Amino acid sequence: MTGGATQGSGIRFDRVSVAYGGNIVLDRLDLTVEPGEVMALLGPSGSGKTTALRAVAGFVRPVSGRVRLGDRDVTDLPPHKRGIGMVVQQYALFPHLRVRDNVAFGLKARKVAKAEIPERVAEALELVGMAAYATRYPRELSGGQQQRVAIARALAIRPGVLLLDEPLSALDAQLRSGMLAELARLHRELPDVSILYVTHDQVEALTLADRIAVMDKARLQDCGTPQELYRRPRTEFTASFVGNANLLPVTVTGATGAVDFAGHALAVPTGEVAGGVTATLCVRPHLVGLGDGPNALTGTLAEVQWRGSTHRLYVDIHGHRIKADLRELRETPALGDKVTVHFAAEDAVLLPAGAGFGGGVHG
């Protein structure tokens, strides 16, 4: 698609803060979404991720900082002059207009030549596989179909930037994975469109995003590619929110590659962390094994959950509960049994205490 006013523009947050009545909901966000990049804003509710998206759309006004689309500073522009496409959780299809008129709405509002409109509507509906439903009303469509139409409506104006606000959270699990694949395909077909994707679901973020910005308590906590964040989280929050890691308080014992966890010596890569420093050891549940091995720890089995293909064991070790995801066990140990778990040194990541994300990561 070509011809959009903001084609391939990218988004840039420049120390953007938003406050509602003295309550800071977005605190000095610095973030750049490159042209054609999919950036997921991942965080729990109230983390400021939706506020950041609404600041780009123009529905909240930052108290300080600038929002740029490409080389345009749009901070002071009303929403209708920004040239962005937006899709929200509840679809927001206009109930009194047929599908094709919903999709044509943006084109008519922007005074696109009349002769051109039917063609572009058909093109957008084709893109999301909804061409056969052009004359239906939104109420006659299922949730997934409505979401496709909402995406077609946003794309029909050929925006350089597409904002997706929890677009899949109103769909059931099966539809969601289908739509996720669909969104990935759409992005491949429209490689110039920057996508800002707000979600609280780590699977959606990991699957779809080129980079993930992790948000919590109104601030950007971490930003990186999905692999970086998953394998080498930089903060405790990222480690636990993305992939639900085990976090153990440890002390670096001086010797390289050794830490102390409640009197147990563990061998892990300590990198440049100095001896005597307290730190947090991060181990993914699926990398914890049952039985003896390197870095073995023994504790009491507190809970077992059967999850079909896996068993999750919760083991209490010195007052810390360790989660272990294991391939379905033939025989599960009984609750209260002594069990031993272990993990390989290279599967652990050491986070220095108070490790924070410095921000300022651009591109």
Place this chain on the structure above:
Amino acid sequence: MLVHSRTGKWATWAVFFLLFVPLFAVPLLVIVAASFTTNWSGAFPSGPTSEHYKAATSGDSLQALTTSLITAVSASLLALTVGSWAALAAASLRRRGRRFLDGLFMLPVAVPSVVVGLAVLVAFSKPPMLLNGTRWIVILAHTILVTAFAYQSVSAAIVRLDPMYEQAAASLGARPSYVLWRIRLPLLLPALTAAAGLCFALSMGELSATMMLYPPDWTPLPVQIFAATDRGSLFTGAAVAVVLMGTTLLVLLGVARIRTRASYR
């Protein structure tokens, strides 16, 4: 309230009829019966006739019917325009401004309509605002009286209107005026037609303010009914009342049909 037992259901229906029939149905049925009667001295009317309807649908009464229809249609359209405009403006105000407007538009409801009629009479009896003696003063008074209802029902609907539609429209590049005409007003259409129906019905039945204002060549139906009964022609008055009732109901039914077509989901 959900009633499950059979006796409970019967009891509920019995209470309903005991209250509904004497309070609402009987007075209306009496008027209908009286309109077909030449003599009603005993417990039941006698001497059935349709003569009263000849009088009620010709001459002065027919004139009064058109007068009422024109007055009610003009007043409700004016009230709908002014009331919706004010309600839309109020919605974009901060809380204090909105409260002020809400209060202002409550006034004609809170003040007795006789007082409104008198106020209009005093205010528009001298140049340069001389409307006294013309039909316009009646239409004006009706508009003032019913605008409050239009304002209230439209602003209640605006509160219920999900802002996500406006925001979606704005993000698609629609100016605020385009959003108003293409999104907000169409979505408010059910409320607008309901408000129009309410205003129409209220205006059709308005008597007290009209009595103070109507010029001799602009006599609405309620005044005609009052005059007929006042001079003792009770049965003719009843026939005119039935015509008033029927016309109003017909128009309301028409409005309701538009409304069903305009309501979505």
